[in-house]
Amino acid sequence: WYHDNLTRHAAEALLLSNGQDGSYLLRKSNEREDLYSLSVRGKDSVKHFHVEHTGTSFKFGFNEFSSLKELVTHFANQPLIGSETGTLIVLKHPYPREVEEPSIYESVRVHTAMQTGRTESDLVPNAPSLGTKEGYLIKQGKIVKNWKTRWFTLHRNELKYFKDQTATEPIRALDLTECSAVQFDYSQERVNCFCLVFPLRTYYLCAKTGIEADEWIKILRWKLSQIRKQVDQRNAALSS
DSSP: OEETTOOHHHHHHHHHHHOOTTEEEEEEOSSOTTEEEEEEEOSSOEEEEEEEEOSSOEEETTEEESSHHHHHHHHHHSOSEEOTTSOEEOOOEEOOTTSOOGGGGGHHHHHHHHHTTOOHHHHHHHSOOTTOEEEEEEEEOSSSOOEEEEEEEEETTEEEEESSTTOSSOSEEEEGGGOOEEEEOOSSSSSSEEEEEOSSOEEEEEOSSHHHHHHHHHHHHHHHHHHHHHHHHHHHHHHO
16 A cells, blocks of 8 residues: 555545545655655545654654554554544555556546535546546657647547647547557657657657656556556457
8 A cells, every 4th residue: 555656636536536434545755755645535535644754663743653554553443633524534444556546647637626625426426537638748740850739638548639628630649559668758858758659650748747747658558558458368368
């Protein structure tokens, strides 16, 4: 249940979309190297608590524990805090890393919905389907190597890009079953770039921030891993 580089917003999206009351996970804190954040889902919200690693123990508020297991055991029986609804939060369900987590990449949209005061029951049914993403990226041209901002949408195994968000017809639809790799790219003069490798062309894209580029790379790589898994399963079925 340790999720290395999960952001605060992504943790909230993950626990609200796929968790239950008492679901929790541990992640790195952005504030200090020795700080971790324990994210715990209550009735209708996610709370975040600092856990300090001293090298020999874990400090949580006024408490100190020799191991994370001891910390979890303690707070499985004693509430951490009461949520806004008065529900006591205890650690019940560790959220494992092995769970497929494409929904975390919708964290910004989910967080926005949370900030507007919508409840969990409003939120989950209307959340985008797992493994989808959309947003503006800057794309390098094929012939003339200039850069243009395009609106990208990822759904199922198809990455489409449009002239802008209002356009109804895509300029191009890329079939990810033909993509062999997605990776950060440092060959361009721009920052926050990554590339998608296809047999006949490599597409160079740039995001506004490194975090945004990382989110695109993670979800695209997840897509490729699912595609490969499906191919392996199909081949195994045929050979048997």
